[in-house]
Amino acid sequence: MFAVILSTLTIVVCYVYYRQLQKVRKEYENAKAVVDDIVFSFNRQLKQEAERVGLIACKVDAAISKGDNAKKAVEDVCRKVESLEGRVNSLASEKEVNTKRVEEIAKTLQESINVQRDLAARLAAVEERTKYPAVASDAKIEAVIPIKKEKALAPLTDTEVSVLDMLASEGPKTAPEIKERIKLSREHTARLMKKLYEEGYLDRDTSKIPFRYSVKEEMRRLLKRTESESAQQQS
Missing domain, CATH: 1.10.10.10 (Winged helix-like DNA-binding domain superfamily/Winged helix DNA-binding domain)
Incomplete structure (x- = not known):
């Protein structure tokens, strides 16, 4: 009798244990499925992030390349600016020289004009004296000059x-x-x-x-x- 009860208890315990194992197994499978979903989702997100990182890396490379090109362009502009500064300085020096020359030419021209005016005045005076010789202002009819x-x-x-x-x-x-x-x-x-x-x-x-x-x-x-x-x- 005792053996039957013990066997029955053993069977019941084994059945309960089996049911617990089935339940645990089912929970494990569910947990595994959840973990697989999480891992799959994580892998997908990781792949997307990797793609984004790759895209960002490409953009960074392009930006670096553009930066290098921009740097070269800036260096070219700097060289051109330096060349223009040299030309401007040269033109400024030439302007000073030309200004001095223009002032000298203007001075010489003014002196020539003054000399020309003086000569014109002298010539006019000579012509006036030649045309109308100087006479005493109070004499209307000059004195008779005897004929030789x-x-x-x-x-x-x-x-x-x-x-x-x-x-x-x-x-x-x-x-x-x-x-x-x-x-x-x-x-x-x-x-x-x-x-x-x-x-x-x-x-x-x-x-x-x-x-x-x-x-x-x-x-x-x-x-x-x-x-x-x-x-x-x-x-």
Whole structure:
């Protein structure tokens, strides 16, 4: 009887133990499945992270490459800037030199202009004196200069004689009026009239400008006498 009870207890204990083993095994399998899922998920995440790390590494490599290129570009720009600085400094030096040259040229040009103005003023004064010789301001008709006998008509040119004849027949005239008649330049006419006046052939009215020239009365009589003698010889 005792053996039967013991056997029964043993069987019951074995059955319970078996059921516990089945339960533990089932829990183990469930836990293993969960662990496998966790490991699979972890491996998948790890793979994704590895891919991300690889992508980041590629980007880092690309960035490093771009950084190297950018560094080279910056170095090139720095070299170009240094070259430009050298050119700018050279241009600045040339500018200073050119500025000094321009100032010297401007100074020389101003001196030339001043000299030209001075020469123009002197030339104008000379022309004025040549055209209108200086006379006493209070004299309207200059003093009579006596005709020199040895300088009658013989030393005169045909143009000078024609001027005397014109003044004797038409009356006093100015140098510009005489110039238009004898077709000479203003300077030539002025010299001619000055010569005739200084040698005593003409009188000069200085009361207004331009001066008026007229044949002296003595010269007028001499011209008339010469014309009369020529007419008598022809007759």
